[in-house]
Every structure is written in structure tokens, then in C-alpha cells.
Amino acid sequence: MTPLELRHKVRSGEFRLPTSGYCGPYAQANLVILPQAHADEFLLFCQRNPRSCPLLAVGEPGQWNVPRLGADMDLRSDVPGYNVYRGGQLASQTHALHDVWRDDLVVFAIGCSFSFEQMLIEAGIKLRHIEQRRNVAMYRTSIRNQAAGPFGGEMVVSMRPMKAADAIRAIQITSRYPAVHGAPVHLGDPALIGIADIARPEYGDPVEIMPDEIPVFWACGVTPQEALRHARLPLVITHQPGYMLVTDILNSSLAAF
Secondary structure, eight states: OOHHHHHHHHHHTSOOSOOTTSSTTEEEEEEEEEEGGGHHHHHHHHHHOTTTOOEEEEOOTTOOOOGGGOSSOOTTTSSSOEEEEETTEEEEEESOOTTTOOTTEEEEEEEOTHHHHHHHHHTTOOOHHHHTTOOOEEEEEEEEOOOBTTBOOEEEEEEEEEOHHHHHHHHHHHTTOGGGTOSOSEESOGGGGTOSOTTSOSBSOOOOOOTTOEEEEEEOTTHHHHHHHHHTOSOEEEEOTTOOEEEEEEGGGGOOO
16 A cells, blocks of 8 residues: 555545555654644754654644645544543544644654564564564653743654564664664663653553563654653644554655765
8 A cells, every 4th residue: 555545544434454564665753743732842842853853844723634644644534543642641643633623733743663563674683563463562661851931741663572682783773764763772771761661551452572582762753742741731642542643744754874
């Protein structure tokens, strides 16, 4: 499927799965949608935390079809699942935003580590969550974000188990793509970044780590959801973790060198 074909399937209700492994050459995006009154402070939060929040695009107030992200796009219905937060609490999960959309809402599209997974696969690195058709495992850490206004909290990371040689190759590949989180932020002992139980991710699905593997952790675009939870805004909308917006942006165009 092309990204446009996948988005049409999402819009029609035919596709309701995590998007890891789909439309491999194209960038996927995390979404944060919030009122214009808080947009400047959230933009500053992203600028201060570029590993977790690399911006791909920012919309105008009320704009639900950001052209930079793709053709024939409706951000109110082209993501397989949305979270709606009110007062910092998850109020509902939905597949469409038409009933809650407002003219003052601003879209932030943030780079996603699913974007570099195709590159890792092409390099011969196996990704267990894709092989098992699971969502990637994501964890809250003790790594503090740099605060901006009401936005703060801790970094969320995604984890992929790898053999040591594959981890080294993965660092070489992903470091070229800071727009989709870049190189890992940690390898090895999860306790060093505040993860108490690697078998119990806060988001996504657990995957087994084999005796000859180490866990490799990347900054994750779910980090803003933690920051937004702490900010307790009256209304914020995000994607459901792992259920991303698939864009028309080629991953190859995001290489920094």
C-alpha cells in the first residue's frame, strides 16, 4: 500500500492496527493537537527536547490537512486511533475527531521511530515486535524533560532487543536521522534509566529479550503525552501509542548526512 491508500483505509474504518511495518519507505508521525492558546509553549517544549519531539510539521489554527505531511489528508480521521485528554486525564479513545474538532486547534506532527525500522530491516536487523505483529514496547523513564511553561515530565522510550553487533549497526543507521529520534539514548540495563520491570511496558506490548541480546532504547514520540498529562490542559488530542499517521514524506529525505 502507498501512504495515501493506507490513510484511505484508515478513514473508511478498514484499518485499525498499529502501523509499525507498513509503508516502510515513508515517515510516520506522532500527533499532538492542542488549543492555539498553548501552542507557543508546546513549540518551545519541542525545541528544548528535540530527541523526543523532532518536529516534522506544525499546522495553522483549525487546519486539519497540513500539506507538508501529504496529499488528500484529513487529520481528523486518518490515524487508526486517537486519545482525547481533558484536564490531564484520558477522557476517551476514538477513531475520528469531527465531533471534538475546533477552529483554534493546532496540529504538531512529531517524527516517529517506526520511520527508521525499514532501514534496520534492510540492513539485516530483525525486529521482534514486527515479526510477531505486536506494538513496540514503550516505557516511562527517570530522564527529565526540559520544561517549557506547563509542559515537563519524563522521557518515554521505545525498546527493541538486539544482538550487540546489530545494536552497533543500528546506532550507525539511526544517528543519520535526527528528525525521527536519531541514535538510541540508552543501551543495556533498564534500571539505569528508571525502568523497574522490562517485562511490563507502560505502552505497547512486551517482547522477549533473548540471552544473547541487549535492550536498545530510543527517545519516543509518546513523551509529549506524558508532558501533556502533567500540564492538565482542558483539551488535548494525541494519537494512540503505536497507531501513527503515515505521511507522504520519504524517510530518505530526512537524512542529516
